[in-house]
Amino acid sequence: MAWRQPRRSRDRGRTGDVEHLAVAGDGQCGIPLCLLIDRDACTVTVRGGPDRQIGGYRDARTAKLGEKVLLPEPMGIELDTEILENYVR
Numbered sequence: 001m002a003w004r005q006p007r008r009s010r011d012r013g014r015t016g017d018v019e020h021l022a023v024a025g026d027g028q029c030g031i032p033l034c035l036l037i038d039r040d041a042c043t044v045t046v047r048g049g050p051d052r053q054i055g056g057y058r059d060a061r062t063a064k065l066g067e068k069v070l071l072p073e074p075m076g077i078e079l080d081t082e083i084l085e086n087y088v089r
Helices: 015-028 082-087
Strands: 002-004 033-038 043-051 056-064 068-071 077-080
Touching: 015 043, 015 056, 043 068, 056 068
Parallel strands: 002 033
Antiparallel strands: 033 043, 043 056, 068 077
């Protein structure tokens, strides 16, 4: 599983494109899950189903921080994101 935390929007500039390519690259490499924590939007996105044909992930689920999200197989757990709220300020 890969974990990514993009830079804050005020710091992004052109790095947003680079971060998007990095997530797509994770899927291209076959990494089964990518957890993306967006501190500006206070959301968590779980991307799964890597697809080398499309060069990214087939599935994406987004939840607000504080909610529980299901990390599908191969993790197969429910992640409580409430603790992550402490790190977005």
